[in-house]
């Protein structure tokens with residue numbers, strides 16, 4: 001019995017010695033496990049969305065929730081600057097360009113919700129009361145230079161990574177296909193000057209450049225590191241001749257201050273704001289806006305979004321058009337921001353705006369995306385298991401003064 005006790009003690013001491021020799025990385029792992037938050041940001045995001053979207057979306061929420069928690073679907077934005085024409089290859093794999101392959105019954109133009117004759121009313125009331133004027137914008141001809149391949153509904157095949165052509169340019173860029181819609185809604189015309197206020201990492205900038213119609217493009221992003229990513233993306237897809245200082249300016253300014261730098265200038269302005277990025281927030285704990293340390297930043301988002309949209313409105317020229325977009329379902333970050341911006345642009349800057357009806361666009365692409373029904377302002381792609389794109393919200397405004 002005594003011998004057995006001695007053996008056990010010896011064994012315990014040996015184990016203790018062994019533990020002190022354990023490689024450092026294992027000890028770090030133990031510490032990591034002990035300090036792991038009880039509620040990781042992805043869990044907090046899901047709790048928040050369950051509480052808010054179950055009310056906002058009602059019966060739609062359970063199916064949107066399942067889609068958001070499932071693997072997202074990509075589109076391949078074709079690079080017109082690449083020597084390799086890969087559309088035929090992608091079609092042979094079963095995908096199709098959703099932009100040229102639209103619903104043939106759809107109207108090919110956008111309509112304006114006119115706010116004429118109601119100057120003395122608050123601009124939001126005016127916009128809400130207004131009827132469709134039937135006034136027609138030009139057809140989305142130049143936007144048709146933008147091509148984006150997607151696999152059919154229910155087909156979750158993944159695209160392979162793009163390969164460089166003989167000049168080192170990549171033939172397509174993988175992105176959420178619904179992200180192309182705000183670029184189409186912007187309806188860039190030949191010779192336009194365009195401001196992309198929150199441009200990095202550059203998917204939408206690249207889509208806009210595919211029109212090959214822009215006279216001058218200014219791509220801005222407040223984050224220096226993300227602006228570097230934007231530069232890298234552009235250099236991987238666009239020839240040097242297009243990236244000259246006369247045609248393209250890349251900046252890293254705080255977009256909320258843009259009105260102090262440049263007003264009444266651009267024909268088109270894209271305001272693709274930072275938001276709760278719902279899909280990312282549910283999937284990735286890293287860099288998640290729902291982490292406890294970023295609560296203040298998250299709560300401040302609607303104010304930043306409002307300031308960015310107001311700056312974008314000021315940067316547009318009278319007659320110019322602005323598209324506001326997000327990748328969240330949140331009404332507070334979408335509809336409410338646009339409503340307030342319309343009010344404040346009128347009250348503080350004397351700028352009258354009208355909301356452009358994007359329904360014709362949603363009709364064109366209803367084969368590819370699920371759109372939220374009956375939104376008061378703007379349009380929204382909602383995730384669906386059979387077409388797992390989005391969420392993408394977009395609202396288009398036209399400056400009248």
Ligand SMILES: C[S@@+](CC[C@H](N)C(=O)[O-])C[C@H]1O[C@@H](n2cnc3c(N)ncnc32)[C@H](O)[C@@H]1O
Nearest residue numbers: 198199200201202203204222223254255272274
């Ligand atoms: C949704 S992302 C833009 C995505 C981009 N448009 C694209 O398609 O690749 C929002 C961007 O806004 C930038 N941002 C945040 N605050 C900003 C500000 N005050 N001014 C300008 N950009 C800002 C972020 O760095 C982020 O890159």
